[in-house]
Amino acid sequence: MTPEEYNSKDYLPRGYYPWPDLINPHAEQMGKDMDGWIDNDYTFLTEKQRETYKKMKLHMCTARMWPDLTYEQTIPCNRFMLQYVALDDQVENSSLEEIQQLRIRCVDILKGDQPKSDENALYQHMALIRDEFRAFMPDLWVERFIYYFYQSFRYGIELEYPYKIAQHPPSLTLFKTIREYSVLMRPYLILGEIESGLVLPEHIFEHVVVQKMISHMTLVVAWQNDIHSLPKEMAKGTEVFNLVFVLQQEYNLSLKDACDRAFCIHNEEMEKLLALHAEYREFGEYQEHVDKFVHYAGVGLQGVNSFYLETERYRHGGVGFAWPEAETKM
Template sequence: MEQYNYKSADYLPLGYYPWPDLINPHVDQMGRDMDFWIDNDYTFLTEKQREKYKRMKLQYRTARMLPQASYEQVLPCNKFMLFYIVLDDQLEHASLEEIECQRDRFTAILKGDNPGPDENGLYRHVALLRDEYLAFMPAEWMERFIEDFYRATRYGIEVETPYKAAARPPSLALFKAIREYSVLMYPYLCWTEILPGFVIPKHISEHSVFQRIKALMVRVVAWQNDFHSLPKELAKKTEVFNLIIVLQEEYTISLEEACIKALRIHNEDLAELLELYNEYREFGVYQEYVDKYVYNFGLMIQGINTFYLQDTVRYLPGGVGFVWPEKQFSEDASL
């Protein structure tokens, strides 16, 4: 199977998952908001980069992940969506020292620091979304959100960086361990608690079964992303963090054979997730909230898949819709 014959929809078509495919009714206003932020707050990017981000229609990803949220609830999420994707993109060629610097600075702002006058809109947006979240979510939720952001950067972006620099994938076993964090989905898991407005208690969130369900949720989205982003990543030799590429390397097989194996891994993780959820019903008085948590994340999984297939140009073949970084980070931690 040649690259130009590959279609991710042949593997993960619309409606693939057992949850509804919904979209937030505020999506048009969310799009106007995002275009405004890109034009007025993300001026550290080049004009070409800003136009590409607008064409990605990232507001649709937010709207499909949170289809039932109010505009007040979805506003900081839409800010975070843009911030998180731009940050990840612009760290593409950054050194470990630069990534650590950015991680620590953004974590400090999420914890309460204010951006300095010389810090750009990316930093100001983090402070804004922090305050907007705290207007309707408790401090306990914010602490978990910050921890998930820190860990995704520390154990995802930072750990995969040496492999990208060397343009070689790790073994399949190691890749699976790293990819769980490098897909950067853990902070989004916190969004599942926004609509019910109830934070899963610590003794439930740390339960072994609940932890495994969360890990499987993140893995399913990681494998989903690897299918849809493959045409973009095949164009760049340093993009080795893709399940299909890793499988090709591990087993010395064709692209088509690797896709079949990748789909099997995706489906096995999805099946395990559903089996654990359906079988283990021992969360007592919190079972209702666990059910809402899993359902809300199911909406995210379905919605992200739809976003890939019909809303965005981010993953066009050859990487033409992607925003590759045009400069390195400077040592003063400003983009």
């Protein structure tokens, strides 16, 4: 199989997962909102980058992952979708110190600091996200969101850095550990608690079974992302943090064999999630809460898969990606 022959829908077609495939009824307005933010606020990006982000239609990822949100609830979720994606994309060529400072500043703002007037939209919107979430979510949930943002950044983006600089992936075992965080999905998954209206109490959220299910969910999305983003990453030529590339290195596999094995790993992760949820039913009065948490996370898994099949973000040749540019004023 040549790179040009690869098509991710051969592995993960629409409707692949056992949850409904839905779209938020406010999707059109969400698109207008996001385009406005890109045009009016994300001015640190070049004009070419802004046009590329608009073509990605990232609002449809929000609309597909959380179809039951009210319009008011979509605003910070949609704002965070753009903020986190742009942040991750545009630090690609930053130094580790710059990445760490960005993480520290974003977490400080989430915890209450106000952005300075000369700080760009990544910081200004982080403050808006914080205030909008606090308007309708309890402090317990907001603190959970902040911690998961920190965790994904600290143990994902930052731990990837030395391998990306060396352009050499870690072993498969270490890669799986880091990839669970570098896919940046943990803070997104708990947005399902907004939809359900059932925020898991801390003793249930921290339960080892719930945490293990979150781990499985996150890795399912990681392997899903690696399958769908492969055409863009093959075009870059220097990307190493993709399951397919790691499998090729570890086992000296062809592209086709590595893709097939990556798909098997994805399916095994999915089976573990479903089996664990089906077997452990010991949450008593909170069982309904846990079931709804898994359901809404599952709708999110289905939704992001459908988004991958629609967006221009991962097109062959990397032509749909907003690559970092020297002119970008981070």
